[in-house]
Amino acid sequence: MFFTTLAGGALWALACLLALDSAYAQTPPQAWVRQLSSEVIDATQRDRSSPGDATALIERVKATLIPAIDFQRVTRSAVGPRWRDATLAQRQRLQEEFKTLLIHFYAGGIRQISDYSVEVTDTLPVPNQPSQVIVRSRASGRGETHQLDYRLDKVGDDWKIVDVSLDGIWVTLSYRSQFAELLAKGGIDSLIEALAEQNRKGNPS
Template sequence: MMRNRTKQYAIVGLFFALLLGLIPTTKVIAEDLQPPQQIIQSVSAQLQQKLKDKSFTRNFAQVTQFVNGVIYPHTDFDRIAPLVLGKHWKTATSGEQERFKHEFQTLIVRTYSRAFVEYNDWTMRFMPLEMSNEATKVVVKTEVLQPGLQPVDVNYRMLLTKGEWKVYDIMIDGVSLVTNYRSTFNDEIQTKGSLSAVIDNLVKRNAEALSAKDS
């Protein structure tokens, strides 16, 4: 269980490091990229500047606030939460659905924030993307390069939502963020006996983690 959770944290950290531009992109011309690729490239270019302020990364409260503000517009949590819970989403009450979505977003933010400064010696290369003008769902393929290591395949699943491309899953060397968390929460629901108990535990874990970082 601990090994799986460590792997999960690594995947989540890399996911948002990639999404939010902590991994520098190789030099690309925006006009050469398709709109979904442009979203990732644009956010990357904007946020690389933030890393230059080393004092910023030492203030965890500031980091989490910033991360939450930037993650939300480019990540479709309304789609991710049902995908993560799978069959349990349909049987959950509306209150449980909202609580889970909120706490899961908090989990993602705090997990990413912990990894905020760990991914700073990478470059990202976009693979060719062929898509029609009518496409509403695409997979943006990239390779992440690190000195001395083999390239890592990173594929973004993106959906056109109300005119904006948003990430709803990512595959890192074939491992899906959504599938990984679905398995984890399904196991926890079976162990604890209910989704409500799992959410209560997630609330506690989030509060403890944020409190420990703030102290």
Template sequence: MRIPFAAALPFALIAAVPAQAQTDPARTAVQGLDDGLLAIMKAKGTVKSRAASIAPVIDRAFDLSLMTRLAVGPAWTTTAPADQQALVAAFRRMTIAQYATNFDDWSGERFVIADRIEARGGDKLVRTTLAAPGKADIAISYRLRQIGGAWKIIDVFYRNSISQVATRRSDFASVLARGGAKALVAHLDSLAAKGSF
């Protein structure tokens, strides 16, 4: 199992608020993702088979459209609708490929979700820990937003400080500047083919 992320972004100003951890819908959304990841790790198989299994889990857990827009940044507003759709589709392919590649084997790993759900404005933060026998725990936090009546993940923070969206925005900006939306779609497809980021 590999979990690659790049640049660090300070994660501050989180106000903790008590919540009923067992029934909070944001926690339930993260639990569904964790369960899906453990399932593909235990099943092993090929990248293709793991991708097929995790794709519907990712579609339920994440708002990939909003994540794409946030990662593209200000350029999103001047991107043609057809290119926006192509970017979301490519972002989805990349996300599925990364999870299918990085969560490839199970050796006793488990996810522990913190009881306390934290608030940040109208969003929620669900903190988890990936624990593996004989290895240091890895903190992974999920920021969720209520969209269409469901809580969806809109960002992932590795070790509580590395924002996927911020990391990708930095990477995507240079690609967009060089070749626009079509170049970014090609870049995302290249990342999907590699299965890592």
């Protein structure tokens, strides 16, 4: 139902997992990505040794994604202007359901990325956002090359993932266009229920 592709899920999983270890928080973003990429690839190869252990993959994603992403901010961006109309309780439900959706999405992608190689190319400032940078890279595998960029924000001493782009398509904007259709039809509660239903299926695709 929601925006996913096999390649997209795999590459977005890689992008997020590249930026997750707080030990590298003091490292410049481009070097940080370069250091972590080989470690992540090694880890995903180990994960592939137990192909039936979906629970272990989900737990791995939870352990790494949750500390690295400001889910309230990501959810607010994906929901768009209608976020202002949501009650506190609705915002909490949206955040939890969207977090669960993304955890399953990335867990599904992890299995697909062990044969990709990543070349970090450069780091760009974000206009009018002095605490943010965009780290650009190219991901190659299976005869394809994709432009993989992600936006990081410095919060205190830590980098936080704000958004990820695959071939110029930013993930929060992709979700926003889909969420907008549900919001137009049934409002905030309709979106919450759609997310919850997808999560009950355990396969947000």
